[in-house]
Amino acid sequence: MAGTAALLAFAGAPGIGAVLLFLGIGFFLRGCQSLLYYLMMARSMVGGKRILFRAILFLDLWMFTASVAETGQLMGIVYVAALHLFYGIVEILRAADAKRLGAHWRFSMMQGAGNSLLALAVIVSGIGMGSAAAAVYAYALGLAYSGCTRIASAFRRTAIVYIQ
């Protein structure tokens, strides 16, 4: 993920095509994941058919995204902006909740504010100025952050000793 983020950052505005490609791959993988989840788990679950319909929906979205990859610059910009705005708002709400309960809140608030500002930058740059560069950089930043946190997470201690 970190490597892909670096490549996207070098590419700049033309990288929006790659962003759409990754989006499409994402929908495909989610569709397959939902299908696999249905077969492994949700088949035995009351109301599990809903999961199968979700799988079909994601696979449809994959095909749609692939078909507009050449001309869908706006779709890529809107997706990246919406993603960051959503996570930004969620983080801000979490930070407010944590502050109310006396827990650590500053880091979450900074993350939330950062994501929201990023979304704004993407919208201004993409829709206002017609350049997809901000969207590509924002997507690359998100990928890099995700990759780094997963690597850090892998080193967390987890085993518990059992003493008779």
Place this chain on the structure above:
Amino acid sequence: MQRDFHYYATYAAAILAGYPHEAGVRVAWSAAFADFCTRTFLEMIGGPLSAATAQFQSELLDANTDPVGLQDITRIWASFHFLPGDLYAEREKCSRQYLRKYRMICNPNSPLLAETVELAKGRGEEAAGLAMHVLADTWAHRYFAGTPSLAINNTDDYFYELREDGWRKIRFNHNPASPDDPEKGIYTNSLYQGDENSVMNLGHGRAGHLPDYSYACYKYLPAWGAYREIVKDNPDDYMHAFSQMVFALKYLRENRAEDRFETARYAQEEVLPYRDRIDAVLRKRQTDASGDWKAFGEMLSGQSIPDFQSDRYQQEYMDANADEKEGTFLGRFIYAALAQKSMVTNRIFASGSLLAGFSVDYDQKGFRGIRDFRILMKR
């Protein structure tokens, strides 16, 4: 279950089991405190974070749901609030992944419950109270699992409550700020989340607080039930929980080395004279029965029960030196929590599931892993 049962009912059970008033308060406080000992609290007092027995909503929302994060969540909720009923249960025509989660479903009178009570033997009122919290929750939270799972914990809108005039449909809303309305049958539950490992699918969130209301008798279709209706009779279950608590507390107070705790045993004799009164409290349509349970407990002991305050023993712990902390009230509670979590994690791991993470047998491999558990080696 809620504070009304965990604190006041546990106090009443302790008195019936022969505990004096002060000891009964300590047992009851520990039972109630299991819902408050979160990472946030432990961080504040400088305690080991791994001893957390609960998670605030904000902690849950912030929790990672990667495999390591899920193991952490499962350790807390399966160890203290949704003790697995049968770690070797079988189910036909399902994947191994599904079977592992199916085996996490909470049910009373499990082998793990017997181990929980045995673990508290000879370890004071703090451990006894914690064990009573676990015991009581096995009755209230039965049919749900202490691990995030859509396939196990989900419910749909087929939810009916038994009222005087028959079965009445329950309406759920998702606004946590709006109080439940038992008269109109309107309750709050968590939003449907299609992700298997979402924290919204942890425990009985999809049934709202219904499992925690002693008056509620309802039927629904649990996700694991293959469209078979489950009828949850809370007044009956809570009566069993109370009677079993009296039996368990009597066992712990007598502390006879040659005895072993037996599940499915209830203190019928001790409870019988008060059965009608307890039943009336359980069946009264109220979301908080603290007043009634408190009155009952004070009638039994003739003493006034102090209100529950989560910071009651906090200062003692914070003022103690590092080597004296284990001897404080909270220190002993923390030890009991670590021992319980270690035991349950080991049993889940031994059953072939990694849902609660790895467990290292100290006798064979020495000490590995999370350092907070090193304290268990000292005794």
